[in-house]
Amino acid sequence: MHLQGLLFLPLALPIVHAGFKATRPSCRCFPGEPCWPTVQQWSDFNATLGGKLISTVPIGSVCHTSGAFAAYDAQGCADLLDNWAYPTTHYESSSSPMASWFANFSCDPFLPHRSCEIGSLQPYAVNVSGPEDVQATLRFTRKHNIRLVIRNTGHDYLGKSTAPGAVALWMHNLKDTQHLQYTSPSYNGSALRLGAGIQGYEAMAAAHAHNKVVVSGNCESVGVAGGYSQAGGHGQLASQFGLGADQVLEWEVVTADGKLRRASPTENSDLHWAITGGGGGTYAVVLSATVKAHAELITSSANLTFSGTDVDPAVFWEVVQTFIVDIQPLVDAGAVAIWAVAGSSFMLTPIAFPGGSLQQLQAGLASTLALLDQHNITYTYHIEQFDTFWDSYAAMNPHSNITEAQIGGRLMPRSVIDSKIPALISVLQGIADEGVVISGVSLNVSRAATPRNAVNPVWRDAAISFVLGT
Structure with missing residues (x-):
C-alpha cells in the first residue's frame, strides 16, 4: 500500500481560458520513442548517481527460454516458484510487485511458455541512499519527461509503485x-x-x-x-x-x-x-x-479457529456475530482483533490486548467460547499473557505472506455494530457464500487524542476494517 507516483504528472485535461485555445496534454516519454534517453545518457546518469542506477531484469526471467530477458535456470526457477509467496522474494527486488497482476504477466514465472519481456515493470530504478539521489533523479526525469514512481517494500495493492516506462525511486535501503x-x-x-x-x-x-x-x-x-x-x-x-x-x-x-x-x-x-x-x-x-x-506494556493475546462444516450455517454465523459484538468492550479498552472468514472457517490470528490482563481477555471471549461449546463445535484456542508487546507479537502473530487475491475494502462504522448487526451478518454470509475471503480488523483508533492530519475521518468512527479477497 505503499509507494506512489508524485503529484507533478501532466494535467489530464486541457485547460481553457477566455481568448486562448485549449492546450493538449503531453504524454510521458516512453521506451522506443525518439525522446527516450540514449544508452550514453543513461550511463552518464548512472555516473551522477555513483553507480546506483539499476536496470530492471524481471525476477521471473530464470523461468523463461524466450524473450528479451529470458535467462532460464532450472534450479533458480524451482527456487523462485517455491518462494514466490514470501514477501522477501519481492521486497529485496527493485521491481517485483507483490500484487503480481500489476506486472500484467510480464515475464511471469508461472507462464514459462510466454515471452519474457519487461512489459509493465519500470525499466530502471535508483537505489536511493540519500536526498541527493532523489534530487538527481527528479532532475533527470523532468529533463527527459519520464514518469517517476516511488517504491519501498513492494507492499502495494493499488499498483502505484509499478509503471511501464518509469524510473522508480527505490527507498528500501534507507535503514537508519x-x-x-x-x-x-x-x-x-x-x-x-x-x-x-x-x-x-x-x-x-x-x-x-x-x-x-x-x-x-x-x-x-x-x-x-x-x-x-x-x-x-x-x-x-x-x-x-x-x-x-x-x-x-x-x-x-x-x-x-x-x-x-x-x-x-x-x-x-x-x-x-x-x-x-x-x-x-x-x-x-x-x-x-x-x-x-x-x-512497553504487558500484553495478553489469544488465537481461535473453528469450522462450521458440520453445523447449520445459521449456527456458524451466530457464533461469528457473537464474537464481533461481544469483543467490542475489549476493543474499546485497547484491544485489536485480526480475524477472517473463509468459507465455513473462522480464524482469529490474534486478538491482542496491550495493557490488558489474561483474565480480562478471557472474560471478553467467554460468550463466544460458551456458544461453541453449546453447539459442540470443535475449536482450537490458545490464550497467554506476555511481559511485553514484543513477546506477544513474536509468539502469537503468524508470518504474513503476500496475497494473490484481488482485494477491496470497507470501513464499517460503529453504528452498524451497535444497531444493524443482523443486516451486517447477512451481507457477510452472502459474500462468503460467493467464495470471497473476508478479513476483518476490529479496532477503535480514536481512544487516544486525535492529532490534526489528513487521515480519512471515517477512520475515527470505524469499528471494523474489512478487506475482501477473491
Missing part, C-alpha cells in the same frame, strides 16, 4: 534508525526516527531495544514510513495509541521542486498535514519519519 527525545508544542517524549526503508519488524526491534513500542502493521514486512503511515496504518497497537499516521511527529522529504524539507505541525505544516494520511508518495518523496515511541 535513531532513538531520541522529541520536544514540540504538541509532544514531549520518546521518539524514533525511521529511514524510509525501515520495515515493521525492524522498527519494532529498534523500539524494543529501548523498552519502547511503535505502531506498525500486522504484516511485519510493511514499510512503516511508506504508504503505511502516509495513508493511515493500523495494527495491533492501533486501539491503544491510534493509527500509524497519528504517530508521525515530522517528515524529512524532498518535494517536487527538488528541495529537502522538514514537515511538522510547526514547519511546512500544510505539507505535514497532507502527507500524514493523504496517501503515500502523493506530495513528496519521504526520506524518514519521526514517530512517537511508547513505553
Whole structure:
C-alpha cells in the first residue's frame, strides 16, 4: 500500500481560458520513442548517481527460454516458484510487485511458455541512499519527461509503485534508525526516527531495544514510513495509541521542486498535514519519519479457529456475530482483533490486548467460547499473557505472506455494530457464500487524542476494517 507516483504528472485535461485555445496534454516519454534517453545518457546518469542506477531484469526471467530477458535456470526457477509467496522474494527486488497482476504477466514465472519481456515493470530504478539521489533523479526525469514512481517494500495493492516506462525511486535501503527525545508544542517524549526503508519488524526491534513500542502493521514486512503511515496504518497497537499516521511527529522529504524539507505541525505544516494520511508518495518523496515511541506494556493475546462444516450455517454465523459484538468492550479498552472468514472457517490470528490482563481477555471471549461449546463445535484456542508487546507479537502473530487475491475494502462504522448487526451478518454470509475471503480488523483508533492530519475521518468512527479477497 505503499509507494506512489508524485503529484507533478501532466494535467489530464486541457485547460481553457477566455481568448486562448485549449492546450493538449503531453504524454510521458516512453521506451522506443525518439525522446527516450540514449544508452550514453543513461550511463552518464548512472555516473551522477555513483553507480546506483539499476536496470530492471524481471525476477521471473530464470523461468523463461524466450524473450528479451529470458535467462532460464532450472534450479533458480524451482527456487523462485517455491518462494514466490514470501514477501522477501519481492521486497529485496527493485521491481517485483507483490500484487503480481500489476506486472500484467510480464515475464511471469508461472507462464514459462510466454515471452519474457519487461512489459509493465519500470525499466530502471535508483537505489536511493540519500536526498541527493532523489534530487538527481527528479532532475533527470523532468529533463527527459519520464514518469517517476516511488517504491519501498513492494507492499502495494493499488499498483502505484509499478509503471511501464518509469524510473522508480527505490527507498528500501534507507535503514537508519535513531532513538531520541522529541520536544514540540504538541509532544514531549520518546521518539524514533525511521529511514524510509525501515520495515515493521525492524522498527519494532529498534523500539524494543529501548523498552519502547511503535505502531506498525500486522504484516511485519510493511514499510512503516511508506504508504503505511502516509495513508493511515493500523495494527495491533492501533486501539491503544491510534493509527500509524497519528504517530508521525515530522517528515524529512524532498518535494517536487527538488528541495529537502522538514514537515511538522510547526514547519511546512500544510505539507505535514497532507502527507500524514493523504496517501503515500502523493506530495513528496519521504526520506524518514519521526514517530512517537511508547513505553512497553504487558500484553495478553489469544488465537481461535473453528469450522462450521458440520453445523447449520445459521449456527456458524451466530457464533461469528457473537464474537464481533461481544469483543467490542475489549476493543474499546485497547484491544485489536485480526480475524477472517473463509468459507465455513473462522480464524482469529490474534486478538491482542496491550495493557490488558489474561483474565480480562478471557472474560471478553467467554460468550463466544460458551456458544461453541453449546453447539459442540470443535475449536482450537490458545490464550497467554506476555511481559511485553514484543513477546506477544513474536509468539502469537503468524508470518504474513503476500496475497494473490484481488482485494477491496470497507470501513464499517460503529453504528452498524451497535444497531444493524443482523443486516451486517447477512451481507457477510452472502459474500462468503460467493467464495470471497473476508478479513476483518476490529479496532477503535480514536481512544487516544486525535492529532490534526489528513487521515480519512471515517477512520475515527470505524469499528471494523474489512478487506475482501477473491
